[in-house]
């Protein structure tokens with residue numbers, strides 16, 4: 001059960017148009033929003049009395065890249081192999097690999113299309129022509145595993161009558177068991193990295209305490225933390241069943257990802273752009289992590305229960321986490337059959353392995369290990 005649980009339960013699975021391949025890597029499928037792209041392609045490029053300008057199609061061809069356009073943030077990202085360049089029409093600041101700042105003038109929105117100056121096209125080409133700095137690629141420095149609820153907060157409760165006896169199951173216990181097993185697997189595989197739990201026993205923690213703990217895990221430059229929250233679901237419909245994975249909705253921006261101090265800039269507009277682009281990166285990584293964990297679960301428990309897909313929502317615990325973040329709902333305690341599965345240690349072991357495999361595959365793709 002999530003914190004804000006009043007939203008519709010309908011699947012918000014990503015539309016087909018939102019799935020595009022990117023990175024130029026078969027191992028990684030970038031799920032992104034491409035819908036608004038329709039309005040950006042194929043624009044007329046020359047106007048009398050103006051400097052030569054090019055449309056997006058031309059830029060993509062010239063640079064040999066793929067484009068991902070986020071209509072919510074108005075951020076475009078061009079990808080070629082491991083290199084990305086993010087831009088926003090109207091701004092001359094572009095970011096290579098979400099971090100390295102370049103100045104490229106002449107990226108504008110014009111009559112609903114994107115328009116690029118000749119200089120802008122050349123600048124893009126020169127960035128993509130630079131040798132890849134593969135040794136500088138980001139790595140996962142830490143994994144934060146957050147079993148939901150705990151202590152005085154039992155989470156959602158399933159009550160069923162089985163053979164005339166009352167059978168009761170609490171979300172906080174299930175998710176703690178899974179989290180312990182998940183952490184054990186992660187420590188075995190990633191002994192050199194920080195594997196941290198929000199709670200290791202039946203302790204009550206506020207949401208703020210969880211995110212603060214996650215945000216304060218020490219990592220080095222160029223490292224990221226993964227945030228994996230584990231929950232169990234409830235529904236008024238006692239037949240609802242299955243697992244699902246949530247990631248942060250892109251309509252809700254995270255603030256403070258890039259600060260005046262960390263970026264060394266004073267210009268509030270620039271800071272806001274840097275924040276938006278960093279937020280874009282986190283969202284893409286969160287979607288990829290969610291997808292990977294969903295697949296991991298599907299291969300372990302797909303034969304026992306339904307795959308409800310990837311969903312997006314802004315819920316507090318993840319909104320404030322400044323890292324790729326997902327929330328896994330392992331199943332419904334309000335469904336009698338599933339409650340019995342969730343009371344079975346072997347089934348919890350399968351769930352832990354499923355999540356672990358998903359996290360592991362994400363990390364291998366993320367760090368591009370061959």
Ligand SMILES: [Zn+2]
Pocket residue numbers: 001002003148149155156171231232
């Ligand atoms: Zn919950």
